[in-house]
Amino acid sequence: MKIPVLEIFGPTIQGEGMVIGQKTMFVRTAGCDYSCSWCDSKFTWDGSEKEKIRLMEPDEIWQELNEQTAGNFAHVTISGGNPALLSGLGAFVDLLHENKINIALETQGSRWQPWFASIDELTLSPKPPSSGMKTNFSILDDIIAKLQEKQKGSCSLKIVIFDLADLAYAKEVHFRYPDVPLFLQVGNDDIENVDDDGLLRYLLNRYDWLVDQVMDSQELVNVRVLPQLHTYLWGNKRGV
Ligand SMILES: C[S@@+](CC[C@H](N)C(=O)[O-])C[C@H]1O[C@@H](n2cnc3c(N)ncnc32)[C@H](O)[C@@H]1O
Ligand SMILES: Nc1nc2[nH]cc(C(=O)O)c2c(=O)[nH]1
Ligand code: SF4
Numbered sequence: 001m002k003i004p005v006l007e008i009f010g011p012t013i014q015g016e017g018m019v020i021g022q023k024t025m026f027v028r029t030a031g032c033d034y035s036c037s038w039c040d041s042k043f044t045w046d047g048s049e050k051e052k053i054r055l056m057e058p059d060e061i062w063q064e065l066n067e068q069t070a071g072n073f074a075h076v077t078i079s080g081g082n083p084a085l086l087s088g089l090g091a092f093v094d095l096l097h098e099n100k101i102n103i104a105l106e107t108q109g110s111r112w113q114p115w116f117a118s119i120d121e122l123t124l125s126p127k128p129p130s131s132g133m134k135t136n137f138s139i140l141d142d143i144i145a146k147l148q149e150k151q152k153g154s155c156s157l158k159i160v161i162f163d164l165a166d167l168a169y170a171k172e173v174h175f176r177y178p179d180v181p182l183f184l185q186v187g188n189d190d191i192e193n194v195d196d197d198g199l200l201r202y203l204l205n206r207y208d209w210l211v212d213q214v215m216d217s218q219e220l221v222n223v224r225v226l227p228q229l230h231t232y233l234w235g236n237k238r239g240v
């Protein structure tokens with residue numbers, strides 16, 4: 001089954017969440033069922049790059065990963081858009097595993113796919129109020145229950161934080177799923193900025209703010225607070 005692909009890039013470091021720092025390749029699929037106000041990958045769903053979408057078979061993606069890197073990779077992160085819209089990714093996941101590649105997935109937790117059970121590091125990133133999206137908690141409950149039952153790898157929750165309402169949402173999520181590792185990530189509300197030094201100073205301040213907020217919270221005790229590391233290194237550049 002063909003997969004709509006918008007970007008294949010790397011090797012780079014995973015800049016976010018549970019495998020931050022991991023050397024990885026990225027495969028970014030097209031299409032999303034959400035439209036977050038601050039999405040840093042709007043081109044995957046706003047139609048602006050629809051002529052760049054390539055419909056690829058799993059073995060074609062595998063071939064391109066190898067061509068781009070001459071075999072210099074052992075880990076692939078699948079992101080989007082929402083890759084969970086694509087049942088056809090199961091065959092790609094199997095192909096990577098046959099070739100001894102570990103796999104991470106980025107998704108918002110709005111859809112289940114049976115192939116989630118095979119992902120090595122699965123990040124669920126439900127969206128806080130600042131995004132303008134509303135979480136369907138019965139779907140998220142179901143996904144987390146299925147993962148706890150079936151997944152061979154590990155999963156985590158990652159919530160992007162812009163303001164105090166987002167922090168309140170993170171507390172709610174943490175209370176609901178106390179056994180799932182929770183990562184809080186600095187939100188970047190300056191996604192058009194091309195002044196990397198200015199952006200770095202700004203995002204460091206936002207990280208400082210977020211750390212302070214979490215340190216002061218009795219409800220957010222067992223959590224990890226992270227920057228979106230790639231933006232601190234390379235700003236808003238695409239494909240890194
Ligand atoms: C572009 S999304 C694609 C995967 C999936 N749709 C999702 O949202 O989890 C990848 C990650 O980037 C995060 N993200 C998107 N825009 C961001 C921003 N402006 N600042 C910080 N993180 C952002 C999302 O919350 C998500 O965790
Ligand atoms: N380096 C790097 N790390 C990332 N972690 C999650 C990303 C994403 O857009 O899903 C991302 C990305 O685009 N680049
Ligand atoms: S769910 Fe992910 S890809 Fe979709 S709009 Fe939100 S941040 Fe962007």
Ligand SMILES: [Mg+2]
Nearest residue numbers: 040041079230
């Ligand atoms: Mg990104």
